[in-house]
Amino acid sequence: MKIAVIGGTGLIGSQVVKILNASGHEAVPHSPSSGVDLLTGQGLAEALRGADVVVNLTNSPTFDDASPAFFQTTMDNLLAAAKAAGVGHAVILSIVGADQVPDLVYYRAKVLQEDILRAGPVPYSIVRATQFFEFMSAVLSWTADERTVRLPATPVQPMASADIAQAVADVSVGRPLMGTRNIAGPEVFALDELGKITLAARGDHRTVTTDSSAGLFAAVSGDALIAKDGAVIAETTYREWLSR
């Protein structure tokens, strides 16, 4: 299959391109650095010419109030170009429980992205994943100083980006789901506990202070980010991943 991967230079996109090409498909990465801009539509018609599938793994440059406009414009451009090019399947990567966190504008933006895809003219699949292990560095940096990291005890079920990329690749070469596949990590952690495990593994002697108002995940209530029945559970554990 010929598969256009928009955002194919990113953390997930670059791994999806590798997996697809290694399994005999023709996956082509696209991004602003290769002349394809989903915000302006520049280079998009050319990128989608002859593609059977388009996988959208772009991300908004910020998680703030600008994120809904990013996902609105990029999805409008993507679907118009995919329809014009006769692409038979559009795939996006969203977040488990995104619709359960209305106080986070970035999560509302991801729900908007899903809604636009569902209402659009192209057969589709939505993959919803939990937080990437790789995302922990950013999470720790938001509320850290030289001595402490403040984190809420929000339950999370993180997973390796490699497992997400495999799931996205599998969905991309299948029939459009016309629905959502949820994927999640094998273990649930309180975020402050996950912070302690991460710092210890890195030999970082800062302490973690539990603070229910700290950072983005303070806006999450209960087990909103935990996978529900029917989710696919990935194999890689956090400690295995840390030890690599």
Ligand SMILES: NC(=O)c1ccc[n+]([C@@H]2O[C@H](COP(=O)([O-])OP(=O)(O)OC[C@H]3O[C@@H](n4cnc5c(N)ncnc54)[C@H](OP(=O)(O)O)[C@@H]3O)[C@@H](O)[C@H]2O)c1
């Ligand atoms: N973080 C999490 O834990 C999590 C969990 C579930 C789902 N997700 C979703 O996973 C998706 C991928 O995330 P990621 O971490 O792999 O992203 P990333 O590493 O930041 O990569 C983003 C990609 O999008 C490209 N891009 C940015 N603006 C673009 C534009 N205007 N036109 C075309 N391409 C553009 C970038 O190109 P350049 O390299 O040229 O800048 C890059 O290839 C996101 O949609 C995110 O919401 C994230």
